[in-house]
Amino acid sequence: MPVLDFELVQGSPEWLVMKRGVVGSSNAHRLVTKKGTSPEAKLRTYAKDLFVARTLRELAEQANTKEMQWGVRYEYAARSRWEIETGQTVVPVGYAWRDGWEKWIGCSPDGLVGEDAIIECKAPSSAVHMGYVLDGQAPHEYVCQMQFILWVTERDKAHFVSFDPRLKSPLDFLTVEYGRDDAMISALQEGAERTVEILQGYLEQYT
Numbered sequence: 669m670p671v672l673d674f675e676l677v678q679g680s681p682e683w684l685v686m687k688r689g690v691v692g693s694s695n696a697h698r699l700v701t702k703k704g705t706s707p708e709a710k711l712r713t714y715a716k717d718l719f720v721a722r723t724l725r726e727l728a729e730q731a732n733t734k735e736m737q738w739g740v741r742y743e744y745a746a747r748s749r750w751e752i753e754t755g756q757t758v759v760p761v762g763y764a765w766r767d768g769w770e771k772w773i774g775c776s777p778d779g780l781v782g783e784d785a786i787i788e789c790k791a792p793s794s795a796v797h798m799g800y801v802l803d804g805q806a807p808h809e810y811v812c813q814m815q816f817i818l819w820v821t822e823r824d825k826a827h828f829v830s831f832d833p834r835l836k837s838p839l840d841f842l843t844v845e846y847g848r849d850d851a852m853i854s855a856l857q858e859g860a861e862r863t864v865e866i867l868q869g870y871l872e873q874y875t
Contacts, residue, residue: 676762699859
């Protein structure tokens with residue numbers, strides 16, 4: 669069973685410290701290619717970045733662009749809109765560790781839904797949001813992110829949500845449900861575990 673932390677607040681200093689140097693969902697696309705493989709060179713590059721994060725004397729400065737500020741501000745609105753549209757309730761969670769991989773592999777879902785689902789909410793620029801609407805799906809990077817979260821949390825469904833209140837309804841809101849992709853999850857697991865192995869080798873040799 670995954671280890672869930674409901675007390676930790678996402679975005680807090682404690683959250684930033686805890687997830688430093690951890691293989692996480694936001695970088696899940698770095699674990700696989702679109703063909704579903706986990707190339708060694710790509711994993712080593714990711715492991716090096718994680719090694720740097722773990723050995724810095726202090727936290728790296730966090731980017732805070734206008735787009736990121738907008739996304740943070742309206743992510744909660746996206747979640748609320750989804751709850752209104754579906755009649756379902758989202759349960760916030762601070763962090764989730766993959767069972768047996770605490771401090772090495774984890775993720776921060778935007779929320780848990782029922783007993784078998786998670787939700788990921790985005791509030792991007794209008795152009796990016798409209799791209800999602802016209803395509804009717806999430807981009808590859810976010811599909812990897814959601815499948816990684818399903819693996820970590822041992823759940824079966826992911827609800828992707830994109831919201832832009834600057835646009836007229838119904839173009840302002842998109843939600844797409846994704847089931848587990850066992851082939852992708854297998855590739856993500858292989859990539860994540862190999863990345864940790866490389867990272868641990870760096871830590872043993874240099875610290």
